[in-house]
Structures are given as C-alpha cells and as structure tokens.
Amino acid sequence: MSSFMNMACIGDFDPFTAAIPATRVELTVSCRNLLDRDTFSKSDPICVLYTQGIANREWREFSRTEMINNTLNPDFVRKFILDYFFEERQNLRFDLYDLDSKSDNLSKHDFLGQAFCTLGEVVGSMGSCMEKPLIGIPGKKCGTIKVRAEELSNCRESVMLQFCGNKLDKKDFFGKSDPFLVFYRSNEDGSFTICHKTEVVKNTLDPVWQAFKIPVKALCNGDYDRSIKVEVYDWDRDGGHDFIGEFNTSYREMSRGQSQFHSYEVVNPKKKGKKKKKYLNSGTVTLLSCLVDMELTFLDYIKGGTQISFTVAIDFTASNGNPSQPTSLHYMSPYQLNAYAMALRAVGEIIQDYDSDKMFPALGFGAKLPPDGRVSHEFALSPDHPGSGPLEGEFRGQAHSYGWNGKNGNPQNPYCSGIEGVMEAYYQSLKSVRLYGPTHFSPVINHVARYAQSVKDGSQYFILLIISDGVITDMAQTKESIVNK
Secondary structure, eight states, rough: ETTOOOSSSSGOTTTTSOOOOSSSEEEEEEEEOOOOSSSSSSOOOOOOOOOOTTTTOOEEEEEEEOOSOOOOOOOSOOOOOEEOOOOOOOOOEEEEEEEOOOOSSSSGEEEEEEEEEHHHHHHHHGGGGGOOOOOOOOOOOOOEEEEEEEOOOOOOEEEEEEEESSOOOOOOOOOOOOOEEEEEEEEETTTTTEEEOOOOOOOOOOOOOOOOEEEEHTTTTOOOSSSSEEEEOOTTTSSOOEEEEEEEEEEHHGGGGSSSSSEOBBBBBHHHHGGGGGOOOSSSEEEEEEEEEEEEOHHHHEEEEEEEEEEEEOOOOGGGOTTTTSSSOOOOOOOOOOOOHHHHHHHHHHGGGGGGOOOEEEEEEEEEEEHHHHHHSEEEEOOTTSSOOOOHHHHHHHHHHTTTSSSTOOOOOOOEEEEHHHHHHHHHHHSSEBOOOOOHHHHHHHHHHHHTTTTOOOOEEEEEEEESOOOOOOOOHHHHHHHHO
C-alpha cells in the first residue's frame, strides 16, 4: 500500500506510546585542519549527520550541510535540528566528505573522517560545545570537529534584510574587492556561531547585496538584544578570504530600520591598532530595509477558519487481486478490515475533525464501470453502484464546480457523509465494478487541482489521498500534474 506524496512512515508512529520531546535543539558544526584531498586546491567539505534507530540500531542519514569550497577549516551555516529526549541515548555520527562532483552518491566522493557521540554528550558539554578528533582513516590525522548545541526558542518571526556597502577597503591587486558579509550570533561563553552568509558581489567597493530572509530564531534565537556580529570579507578563489572589517548590532537595533536607514562603520581592529588616530574606518555598511514577518503555523490557519477539503482516490486496478480471494488487498473479510479500509480509516478519522460539513468526495480509478464496461480513471464511489443516476439537489452544483460532469460514465454524486460514508461507498463500489487498469494518477490529481485553483481566498486547504498498490503507469503525466497545478 502506498499513500501518494506521503514521505513519512505512519506505521512507525504510535501516538499513545511515542515520547514527547523535551525540547528541540539546533546543532552547528565546524571543523579544523581537515585532510586535503584535492591536488591543485584545498578540499570542498560537506558534513553528513546520521542518527541511529532505537530498535534495529541501523544508521540512517538525517541531513547534510552545505558544501564549502576550497577550505580545510569550514564553518557550516546549515544547521541540524533534532528533538532532544533526556531519557534516551541518541547516537549521532558525523561523516565528512570532500565533494568532487554534483553527485548525491557519497561513495563517489573522498571520505575525510568521522566522529561518534550522543546528543546528550553535546548538550552536556561545557557551554553545550563538544570538540572531538575525526577518525576513520588509519594512519592519518583527520583534524577535529566542533559541534555546538542550542535549545531553540518558540519565536516564529522571520525578517527580510538588505544591506549595501560604501567605500570598503580595496583588497585586490588588479581590481577592487569582491565583498560578502558573514553574520554571527553571540554565545554565553563569548564565542560566536555563524548563522548566514551573503552572496559575493564582484569587483566593487560599493556593493549592494541581495535581500535575504532569515528566521529570527536563527539570527538571535528570539533574544532581540543578543549581540550580532557582522564580518565583511573580500572573496578570494583560493579560500583565503581577506578580512575587511566588522561591526556589531542586534535584532532590536536592526528592526528600527523599518522606518529609517541605519549605517554601521566597518572597523578592522588590527588596522586601527597600527594607524591609531589616523584610522577612521574601512568603509560603511548600511541597512537598506528590514521587513518583519510572522511565520504562521498550520494551527494558526485552522484557528483562522481554514477548512480542510479531503478527497480520497482508490486504486481499482486488477493488480490488487480478485476481491473474492483472501490474498487480494480488496478482500472483504467478515472479521477484519482490508488494507485499503485500514488506510482510509487511519487517515480519514483524523482529517474529518477539521472539516465542518464532513462531506468527502470519494473517487476510484482503473476499473470497468457498469453498464457498458468502459474503463474509467476518475469515477465517484457511491453507496449505490456507479453510473446509476443523476446528481441531485445541492450536490449537483457542488459536484459540477468540482469537475464531476458525468462525462466518464459516472454522473453519481461523489460526496460521502463522513469517513463511514466513504467506507460504505468503497464497499458498494467493489461489488459493482470490475478491476482492470492501468494505474493512472493524473486524472484525479487534475480534477482536485482544478477545484483547488478556484478557491482564491485561502479558506480551504486541499488534501488528496491516493491509495494504490502498484507502479504508476502515467508517471510523466503525474509529475506534470503536480508541478503545473
């Protein structure tokens, strides 16, 4: 059984036994003195995090950082965010690779070393910062890895920032500078954690960087007065970027930029120490705009009155087996639900709580319909057998706006009352249609998508659950339907 576009394994989750996470933590990774595996330049490292399952102890890839070009001392910007359970031993493995191509297959890249630890070990380290040597290559010193953990706040704001520079120091011999900005948030121990890098603007001392959006919890973890350090660099191809200068600010200070520009002097401490009073600055950086936005959650939309419009489409192709035989996925046993009915009930009983009228369109595809045996890839399920009568009352208008106009040999009303109505319609349809094929997804996707496109005010959130046993035979059309709709 498969639920279309469902990437999570529902079967692994039991809401009555699953532990409630004590908190969410963000892991920031940096490395020093990595192996140099490139001949004419330095390594291009990436860090891959693996977590270990509690039951089978297998390592599973959790996520990857970005790749940083040409450096043996990377400070990765992309974070790992995990649920932290105090009462569990959560094993972690960090693998470092030197990327040699665009392939996602790690076996095609050079291994740089790895480190093992637990999440509790990171959280419990001094300042929640753990440093370990990298291992995994016999006879080689692979460098070190530093992992810092920080509990995430519940701040749901995000901010769009844009900066420009003016009269920055010239660092290139044959040109001007190629400046970029690096943002850091301060830690309690006086150290700083990288949280953003801008793009590089080539050959200018007066750059205008593109606006970027960043969650406030990434920028300062919800502490508006937390110090934010911004460093200005001149990009160099060999990875040895030239330091131009730095300045400090805070989210509270920047948020005042919603009403006025705010300029910062870029200061190079070493240069200031040498020139003393003769040194003014290494240029200025101006905050051009600061637009604050609230990241809305699913619950916010539900509280605001958004209704979930749930549609189910069931596979009636012959690959499911003869419904009269116990081996069929459509077998109607007097003692237990079949696989399709279990999937319907498991999802539907949750979804129906968010729909006020509890009227759900139920569709089928891949069957021959009575009375003439025509194959349909989009027919309505009904407590009466398909194709037996016209639409009646209010459902005539609803179904026509939905796109069900009887052209596929089925003028039946597709709406069922509650999940029990969907179940009954499914059982009755099994008795009247003949399982056939092939397995086409695109027709039902297109119909639901057209109706969803007609609702412009955000009052409805559309979910299409497709339950199928086999390989999609119209994969190209299905992809096109998802992308275009």
